[in-house]
Structures are given as C-alpha cells and as structure tokens.
Amino acid sequence: MKEMQGDSIKSVGTARNYEQALNRVAEYAREEKIGGLQALTAEQAVNYLEQRGQDVGQKTLDMERQAIQAMFQNVTGQLSRGERLPVIESKYQQDLAGRSYTPEQVQGIVNAQTERNALSTEIAHAAGLRAHELLTLQRIEERAPSERPALDTKFEGRDGDKYTVHGKGGLVREVVIPQALAARLEGRRFESPQKVTDRNIKYESRYDISGGNKWSSSFTNASNRTLGWSNGAHGVRHSYAQERMSELRTAGLSYEKSLETVSQEVGHFRQDITEVYLR
Numbered sequence: 001m002k003e004m005q006g007d008s009i010k011s012v013g014t015a016r017n018y019e020q021a022l023n024r025v026a027e028y029a030r031e032e033k034i035g036g037l038q039a040l041t042a043e044q045a046v047n048y049l050e051q052r053g054q055d056v057g058q059k060t061l062d063m064e065r066q067a068i069q070a071m072f073q074n075v076t077g078q079l080s081r082g083e084r085l086p087v088i089e090s091k092y093q094q095d096l097a098g099r100s101y102t103p104e105q106v107q108g109i110v111n112a113q114t115e116r117n118a119l120s121t122e123i124a125h126a127a128g129l130r131a132h133e134l135l136t137l138q139r140i141e142e143r144a145p146s147e148r149p150a151l152d153t154k155f156e157g158r159d160g161d162k163y164t165v166h167g168k169g170g171l172v173r174e175v176v177i178p179q180a181l182a183a184r185l186e187g188r189r190f191e192s193p194q195k196v197t198d199r200n201i202k203y204e205s206r207y208d209i210s211g212g213n214k215w216s217s218s219f220t221n222a223s224n225r226t227l228g229w230s231n232g233a234h235g236v237r238h239s240y241a242q243e244r245m246s247e248l249r250t251a252g253l254s255y256e257k258s259l260e261t262v263s264q265e266v267g268h269f270r271q272d273i274t275e276v277y278l279r
Contacts, residue, residue, distance in 0.1 A: 001015060017067070018070060021066075021067035025045075025068060041078060045085060047168045048168075049085070054273055055273075058090040060090075065085050085200075086199040091234065098231075098279040099235040100235055100238035101231065101235050102239075105227060106122075106239065108227065110222075113218055113222045116209060119184055120209045120210045123209070124215075124236045125239060126160075126240075127240070129175065129237070130168075131211060131216045131233050132212045134211030135203040135205045137163050137206060137209075140164050145174040148171070153248065153257060155174075155176045156251065157251060158176050159178070159179070161176070162174055168267065190205070190207065193205060196211075199212065215233060216234075240266065241262050241266055241274055244261070244262045245262055262274055
C-alpha cells in the first residue's frame with residue numbers, strides 16, 4: 001500500500017478499501033498455496049474474482065478487481081499502466097433467483113447454435129463445465145487431476161470417458177463426458193495444441209470447440225432467440241448440479257452425501273456454493 005499511495009492512490013478512503021480488498025486476496029493466496037500477493041498472476045486473479053463473484057455483489061467485486069489491478073500495475077509488474085484486468089460479472093444476485101435450464105431448453109439452445117458452439121453446450125451441460133474450462137479439456141491420461149479427497153460416490157451412475165479441466169484456484173479436476181459426446185470431441189482434436197486467448201488469459205486448447213466468452217455469447221444469443229430469455233451459459237452448471245442431485249437422491253444417498261458428491265464433481269471448494277446452484 002505504501003508503494004501505491006501518492007501518485008496512484010490519493011484518497012485515504014480508496015487506500016483503506018484497497019487494503020481491505022487485498023487482505024481478502026491474500027487470504028485466498030494462502031489457502032491456495034500461491035505464495036502470497038507478490039506471486040499472484042493475472043490468471044489466478046481472474047480465477048479469484050470469478051469465484052468471489054458467487055458470493056458478493058458487483059460493487060464489492062469491482063473494488064477488489066481495481067485493488068488487484070493497482071497492485072499489478074504499481075507493485076508486482078504483472079500489468080503495465082495501460083493494461084486492465086477483465087471486468088467480471090457478479091453472479092450473486094442472479095444466483096438467488098435460480099439459473100438452471102431444463103434438458104429440453106438446453107436442447108432447444110443447441111439446435112439454434114452452430115455445430116462448434118452446440119457441441120460445447122452439450123459437453124458443458126453433460127459435465128458441468130465453466131465457460132473457460134472448455135478450452136482446457138485434456139484426456140485424463142495426458143494430465144492427472146489434482147490430489148483432493150474424493151468420495152466413492154463421485155460420478156456414481158454416470159458412464160463415459162474421463163477428462164480433466166483446469167478450473168478455479170488452480171484446481172485440475174476430473175470430469176466425465178458421455179461416450180457419444182467424447183467421440184465427437186475427439187473428432188475435433190487438433191494435431192497439436194493451439195494457443196487461444198480469452199479475457200486476456202492464454203490457454204492451450206486441444207480441441208476445435210468453442211469456449212470462454214465467445215461460447216458464452218453464442219449461448220446467450222441462442223437462448224434469447226429460442227426461449228425469449230437467457231440465464232447465461234453458467235446456467236448449464238446449475239442444471240448439471242440439479243440433475244446430479246436428483247440422480248444421487250433417487251439412488252438412495254442422503255442429502256448431505258449427495259451435496260458433497262456434487263460439490264466435488266463441479267469443483268467447488270465450499271458446499272454452500274453448490275447449494276446456491278440447487279435453487
């Protein structure tokens with residue numbers, strides 16, 4: 001804060017708000033074993049903001065983004081003076097109202113998209129993926145998942161091929177894609193990984209499918225054309241969580257064990273976030 005005050009931060013109130021925001025980011029960095037604020041990268045900052053956007057409103061989220069951005073520009077050098085972190089939309093208020101789609105609604109959206117975007121929608125719905133995770137898909141034999149506790153009920157009742165995705169907080173998690181979808185995905189495999197940039201983050205994509213902001217925009221447009229409204233592409237993760245909870249409860253699992261299982265499948269660090277998906 002001393003390095004940023006003066007030319008960069010002239011208001012005492014702004015300095016106080018930035019300090020509070022960076023304290024929260026520092027806690028996140030410690031939890032994720034990143035190595036502290038000095039070691040935080042732009043990609044990790046975006047992961048933090050997307051995760052934080054599930055819990056706080058837009059005003060708080062924007063303040064934390066601005067604090068991190070100021071630190072990157074004036075202290076750690078992660079960004080030049082002219083560079084900016086992408087604006088992340090808070091999902092907090094939207095999640096309170098529920099955002100899921102029925103399988104029939106998802107199929108209608110798929111039918112209104114191009115083949116490339118449609119395949120991404122089908123995979124995201126079938127595996128509960130975030131938009132950017134579509135760009136990080138790899139076969140499980142190519143990249144192992146992060147070591148985390150896992151219940152034996154994880155993916156119970158779901159058959160398919162195993163892949164991994166790179167999610168929030170640096171977590172690499174296992175996902176299961178139905179065999180028919182996996183076969184279509186493999187049919188679009190690049191001979192060598194291709195560099196893709198989404199929201200200023202660089203990825204190496206193994207497959208010629210859509211993802212990130214481009215897929216999200218396609219999904220929203222197709223939803224508006226088909227249904228007359230859109231809850232956003234993130235809504236298919238809500239659909240996945242609700243469908244899996246229903247499957248596991250029908251199979252005889254308790255609510256608590258079903259919730260923990262689904263939390264592990266979608267890569268949530270806290271089960272209360274998954275409960276938001278169930279509204």
